[in-house]
Amino acid sequence: MRVHIATDHAGLELAQYLIENLADAGYDMIDHGPQHYDAADDYPSFCINAAKAVAAERAAGQDSLGIVLGGSGNGEQMAANKVAGIRAALAWNISTAQLAREHNNAQVVAVGGRQHEPSEALEIIQAFLTGSWSNEDRHARRIGQIAEFETTGAIAGFALGTDGIAKR
DSSP states (O other): EEEEEOOOOGGHHHHHHHOOOHTTTOOEEEEEEESSTTTTTTTHHHHHHHHHHHHHHTTTOOOEEEEEESSSSSSHHHHHSSSTTTTEESSSSSSHHHHHHHOOSSEEEETTTSOOOHHHHHHHHHHHOOOOOOOOOOHHHHHHHHHHHHHHHHHHTOOOOOSSOOOO
């Protein structure tokens, strides 16, 4: 499996650790940067490039996933989620990583480099990479609703208003 990885300065050491360990485990690791430490770097381009590569490869029928890292993983997840067709999930433990794959068919995982020891982050990411999509109707329906809203601004059968209440 090909795995695209991107980070910012806060996740750079973790990214290097993950690239080495995951490559040793047989994953084809593609590093989208950065290549050197710069405390003033901007993560969006790195993370978007990784997510775009995952989206393109999956559209071509390849088995690929992505990892985005930062201090918390929040901004990196947000950047990856801006790529059409990508669902990026912030994982903070093994369970959230597994559920991101099983329930949400996420293709990119975000992890906070300042939130976990490297070995713990590796376990979380391995849980994501080895997880599988359940293909259950209820989960597929929900993913479909998200995709529909992304493209149309609506969800068929639901009135979406500003009052905070979705009505059927």
